[in-house]
Amino acid sequence: MKRIVILGGGFAGLVMAEKLSKKLKGEHEITLVSPRRTFVFYPGLVRLAFGETDESEVTFDMVEKLQGLNVRFIEAEMLHLKPELRRVQIAGKDINGHISYDYLVIAIGRRLATEKLPGFFEYAHHLLGIKAAKKFNTAIEDFEGGNAVFAIAPEADLPVPVIEAAFAFDNELKKRGNKNAKLSVICPGEIDEAFAGAKIHSELKEAFSKRGIELIENWQISEVARTKLIAFDGRTIPFDLLMVVPTFRGQARLSENGITDGKNFVETDEFLRVKGIDNAYAIGDIASFEGPKLAHMAVGQASIAASNLASELKGDEPEEVYFHEIASIIDEGGGDTIYLHYGIWDKSLYRLKSGTMWSYIKKIHDKVWKMRHNGSWIDLGA
Ligand SMILES: Cc1cc2nc3c(=O)[nH]c(=O)nc-3n(C[C@H](O)[C@H](O)[C@H](O)COP(=O)(O)OP(=O)(O)OC[C@H]3O[C@@H](n4cnc5c(N)ncnc54)[C@H](O)[C@@H]3O)c2cc1C
Structure with a gap:
């Protein structure tokens, strides 16, 4: 049984935990480390600021959800990576010390x-x-x-x-x-x-x-x-x-491992494996990619990294390659929206639409996302 440690409980970390749990079916041990047990649905914060939703609609407690997935949760933050020992130094309510891993997933988001x-x-x-x-x-x-x-x-x-x-x-x-x-x-x-x-x-x-x-x-x-x-x-x-x-910047503490770019974001290869250390993936806002940092990218990267990590655990080579694109709905309110789909790595992929339909799609998407990922709602299966 291998030990997989996921650092971070945002879009990238949570979706990674879900996907891995489904793929690995209890054959390996999955642990998620995050300083907070609350998941925040950031795209809902504009609506929260304008009184169109309340806090309970844009947050949920991850722990129950993770227990259902057979994923151990540790409430702590990563202080230092020690890749040569395959260990992470963490500090927090649950543990002050080190945890060991066979595979590591870095999903700790950006720093302001x-x-x-x-x-x-x-x-x-x-x-x-x-x-x-x-x-x-x-x-x-x-x-x-x-x-x-x-x-x-x-x-x-x-x-x-x-x-x-x-x-x-x-x-x-x-x-x-x-x-x-x-x-x-x-x-x-x-x-x-x-x-x-x-x-x-x-x-x-x-x-x-x-x-x-x-x-x-x-x-x-x-x-x-x-x-x-x-x-x-x-x-x-x-x-x-x-x-x-x-x-935005990445996290300075990772620069000591020689895995970050000039802004402290973690560099990866096309399979989302961290460049410069073994058995590690980086996904979500912490990964070094040009352009805006968006939740759908974090979710897509989690899905790809989960497939590749599962392949490695079976002794196969990773196969799924990441493609960097924007799929964004900008809500103007009152039903009007702008939808942009753009291939950052292939500029021929370009769709820009305005209309009322995308507003409904965004609202339905947000609702379904929460239903799928919050353990206390109905789980439709990720
Ligand atoms: C107001 C707002 C509106 C947005 N609107 C949209 C939108 O409409 N569409 C869209 O696609 N995207 C949107 N985004 C962007 C989207 O929310 C981010 O891209 C997404 O949250 C990235 O997910 P992540 O998991 O990489 O990082 P995060 O969601 O930031 O999660 C990082 C996790 O790591 C944890 N962590 C931090 N440091 C450590 C540490 N040292 N050790 C362990 N854990 C750690 C944090 O506690 C957190 O759990 C919006 C963001 C904001 C703030």
Whole structure:
């Protein structure tokens, strides 16, 4: 019996645990290590901030689900990897010490490099956790008028919630009959660059201008002051309400193992095996891939890594190769949506559609996802 240790309990780690559990049928021991037992459905946090859903709809306790899958859960965080000993040093409520593995899956997500944006914690709102989304909700409720700014910081690999929050805020103000606000979306480069070069500028620009939202491109935030944003070139933008997605980085503690790129994301081969150490896979936001970091990528990577790891356990070579693509639905609210399907590694794959249908698909998809993955809901089988 081999020991498989999964680090991280987000989209990538949880789906990896599910897929492996089904494939391995109890023949090997699977352990998932995460500092929190709560799974957060991040794409639901825009709706949480705008009071369209509540916390219980966007979180669930993973432990019961994992028990049902025969996966051991350890509430702890990884401190150091010791690949030469096939051990991980962990610290937390359950264990302070080392656990050994035969195969390792690194799925610990990205780090918010807030140190790169002075003033972020003091003056900006964000949507990168439940508490932050609730705090933003209070600020939205208290907003009476002025400049509302939604910004993507340089190297923040997540444009979708910034864009969706701007649309949602516009819809909210219309509901209230509030006409005293000016809304802007700030992007560090061209908006297409935030989607790995996919041509989405015209659709977004049209959707923004229909609502009077200003799209400000090539504006790189360097600092947040109490009432204004400051760019690297000295320009400023005043705000009364600010939401920012800060710069993303990988996890610095992995750089000591020589497996990370210049931003501390973990480098992999086409089978998603970690380059530079044996018997390890990296999936989800922590993996080093260009372009935005999205949940569907984490889920797809988990599926591929699970197949390849299962092959290795049978003594076969891994066969499933990863293809990097975006499949994203941007919800404008009120039923309008933009759907983008784009092959980051094959630019001939390009579909861009607008319409109401995608809004329903996104809502149904989110619901079915939770039904499938939350043990306390009906398990439809992943
Ligand atoms: C507001 C918001 C809206 C979004 N909207 C969309 C959307 O509409 N569509 C879409 O596709 N994507 C969306 N995303 C992106 C998506 O949520 C991420 O791509 C996805 O969560 C990545 O999954 P992951 O498992 O790699 O990382 P995460 O979900 O971040 O999970 C990482 C896990 O690792 C754990 N961990 C961290 N450090 C350690 C450690 N040292 N040791 C052990 N465990 C550790 C964490 O506790 C967590 O359990 C959105 C994200 C946000 C924040």
